[in-house]
Amino acid sequence: MKSNTNLIIIDSNFILLPFQFKIDYFDEIRFNIEGKLKFIIFQQIFNELESKISGFS
Numbered sequence: 758m759k760s761n762t763n764l765i766i767i768d769s770n771f772i773l774l775p776f777q778f779k780i781d782y783f784d785e786i787r788f789n790i791e792g793k794l795k796f797i798i799f800q801q802i803f804n805e806l807e808s809k810i811s812g813f814s
Contacts, residue, residue, distance in 0.1 A: 761792035762792065762794070763790050763794050764797055765786060765790075765795065765797065766799070767796055767797065767798045769806055769809075772802070772806065
C-alpha cells in the first residue's frame with residue numbers, strides 16, 4: 758500500500774501572516790488535507806527571516 762504524504766513548502770510570508778491575521782494556517786491545513794503532512798522550509802527562508810529580525814534590532 759502506498760503512503761500518501763502531502764508535501765507543503767512554506768515560505769516566509771506564510772510564516773509571518775498568521776501573526777498579522779491571527780489565523781493558525783497549520784490547523785487549517787491539517788483539517789482540510791487528508792493523509793500525512795510534511796512541512797518543508799528551505800534554509801533560504803530561515804536566512805530571510807533572520808535578516809528581517811536583524812533589521813529590527
